[in-house]
Amino acid sequence: MDLTTLLQAVVTGVLTAGIYALVAIGLTLIFGVVRIVNFAQGEFVMLGMYASYALWKVLGLDPYLSLLVTMPLLFVVGVLVQRWLFQPILHAPDLAQIFMTVGLSILLMNAALFFFTADFRSVKTPYAEAALRGWGLVVPLPRLYAFVGAIVLAGLLTVFLGKTDVGKALRAVAQDREMAMLLGINPWRMYMLAVGLGAALAGAAGSLIVPFFYVFPTVGVVFGLIAFVVVILGTLGSIQGALLAALVVGVAESLGTLFAGADLGLVVVFVILVVSLVVRPSGLMSRA
């Protein structure tokens, strides 16, 4: 095993981590505030991808510019989902909430199949194949942009939650809804905001992924499951934790493929998840 191969595997793992983080941040935000594990997050990403694709196909809009459309669009989707689907069952057992999102995921996936057919679509951009090269390593630019995008979005979200009044209100609701209500915060609006933001982040993920990945109805499955592993590993509700865990998972998967075999890359990831949960039952960022 020469050093270049090893380094390339690490670089690839880090870049993949960017994608995982993109999907995971929205998921962890929704859980952190509303306490719902959203199994439809992958399908939100899928919607973002289709929206970006459509804007490129019809208007010739660059996928990165389409962020300006997909984020607000998915924000609205998130608000509607919170208002009409999540809110009525907030007091139901965890189970009902999880399976509500499972149903939503089946619904969205197959709506996409019904309306957009099973064709595999891709956006063609001049920079699709652009890459940084040096020392025998290759860093594909679209993946690098997605990685940077994940960091920027996570940073913006952290600042929003920490520094703005609305962000502080959101955190207050997340910590103690009753108390927040006493302080005059309307928790239902905060919930809609949280799910809206979580979905908008998924929309952003879609736009950032579309330059180098294919759009098809079941694409959400590819990103959805791994995002769960990431948020759990990084402690539900923690944005920094999601970033850290995404790095761990991305690099572990890539190195696992190199050393254990390409069908065992994910097994390595799951083993890391289980082992780390045994050591820290609430994820890496828990204060336990």
Added chain:
Amino acid sequence: MSAVGTPHRYVPLAFLAFLLVLPHLLPNAFYVHILVTMAIFAVLGSAWNLIGGYAGQLSLGHAAFFGTGAYVSTLLVNRYGISPWLTLGVGGLAALLLSVPIGRICFRLQGPYFAIATIGLGEALRMLVLHYREITNGAQGLTVPFKGNAPWQLQFDSKLPYYYIALAMAVAMVLLARWMERTRLGHYLRAIGQDQGAAEAVGIDSARAKARALALSAFATGAAGVFYAQYTYVIHPDSVFSLGMSVQIALVAIVGGVGTAMGPVLGAIIMEVFVQSTQVAFQGEYPGLELMVYGGLLVAVIRWCPRGVIPWVSRAYGAVIGRLPALVRRPVPA
């Protein structure tokens, strides 16, 4: 006579009698197939309910037990010619053994952490079964060789024997749940399901209670896996070990109503009616529409019955039973 004299006794017995004759009333074998599927999922949902419902431990990895039962049995049947009647127990035991380490690892976790950890273990097991193809035959799966009518091999020409076996398993599971509800273990599990911290504070050994419930649940799920393999002839890692299977198992209990003996049974019936009606309604003409409607129905049911249909059904059942006459006059118990 007095044992069957009151409505809450004779109504279930009458219902059971109805289930016994039901397949004879159906126009063709496909309806019997639907009944078999319902019964299998009633067993699976009831098994899941022991740990997921009563004890509130949301497992999304039950396919691991199901697949283990199916695989262990089919390997034994194919390699050593052991009768599947025997492997019903062996497959269940194999799943039970698997439940020990899984319980050890996962019961330290709570809420969503527990759920996702079970997904992780289930998926890892599926991938390992795919990988070690020298033992498991990998992705090509295993086939139960077609023997025609061979009752000793748990193979029948007619679907009726399959139905009666599955029905017997489902009835056994309901009785098991009913019995457990009254035992100390049942009380412990419910206490844990409501508030684990409080349960431990009053001296309940939660780890032990949960491990027992999981062992029971795994055994029944594994045995159901054995039956499923015999009934469906072909098994693959991606069918019996899949996350989709784990989700279906839990879904049955949730739609029916968790933590009740009859909930999973009702859930199995409702979900199967959903599945069949959406598959028939559009005849495969509009790809995606079937599952779109199915997903929509699922969302609607949970939106309006987040605790399953059991509260409504038991209210209706209570109302009906109250109006039925007692066949034997008995003194009203104090």
Added chain:
Amino acid sequence: MTIPDDTTRSLVARRDFLKAAALGASVLALPRLGHAAAKDVNVGVLYPTSGSQARFGQMCLNAVKLAVDDVNARGGIKALGGARINPVIADIQSDPGVTRNQSERLMATGNLAAVTGCYVSTYTLIATEVAERYKIPFVTGSIADKLTDRGFKFTFQVSPKASMFGEMQMEFAAKLAGRGKRAAVAYEDTDYGTSTSKGVIDGARRVGLEIVMAEPYTAKFTDATPLVNKLKAAKADLFFPVSYITDALLIIRTMKQLEVNAGIIAGGAGYLIPDFTKDLGKDANYVFSAASWNNDIACADVAPIASAYEKRYGEFLMEHAGEAYVMVWVLADALERAASTDPGKVRDALARTNLTSGPGSVMPGCHVEFDDKGWNKQVHPVMVQWQNGQLRTVAPASDARVKPAWPVPAWDKR
């Protein structure tokens, strides 16, 4: 009625009384025969038109619909007084459980003369198990050897078997590149990839190629770089991938990105579909693949079929969809000779199939004749290559339309 179930058969007569008793479920499962006249011939059509295999399943279903229209437009089944074929379609949702259920439903309630499907061998294995029990003939183009190795009486396989592909691929590769070259194999880890790649790995040893990598992978990856990185490190001259769709596309894109110049000799599926050239453009060129069918094989009737499909659906007729089309004509021929819709008689007629002309013969070899296990013994796989955005047959000599383009230039010169 074809109900193998003795107990239920005696009950059919009581059907009217009992409908109400069927849990109110009797509205379910009754086949929708309303739009078919009484004498129509019902043929079950099982393809995965949703779920992960939807793209392939939909192309196959399109081809079946075209074939049914063609048969009916040419006068239907003449021996049955011009009866039309009525396709009874079910979506198996890329799910083994649903495949089982839909097979049961169609075969128990559909009043079928025969069934065709399911593209993916895994699903076909399940559906044929059900068909054997219902004694309804099942015609498939799936390639698993096991399908016709089980001694089933009601399974008919028109396509070459999985085990034949590897040998042909390797002989082709050895002839093209010379012996002693380094070969790498990567295959998606479901039934399709593992069974196809086995032949490739065995074949390599026989023709004297050195296997430097043999790697199963999970097709749902988001990035092919880890796999291609490994391929690059193995310094292979020839690369044999067996993939579905996104994995096929990502592998090719990533090979270009990492400048891995091994000659690509793929194992079908994702490398043979319109999306491949649509997405990759000129990068698709020079890629070879094994195929069980192609739209330019050396049969007289292939051209009109291919152009009719392209005209109707706006994309070329791909491998398995081509077979799906042909299978309908194989069934039509059997129905014609059986002069009956009884599944047993159709099965016997199928077993005596000997088609050497017409749309029902358009398989490589241009001859469909089943051996006593139900396999089309006249068929062989072919090698194809993308040339100028077209998928052309390049081997064996009897089918080749053009010469293979070799050696393969560097990525930036394609």
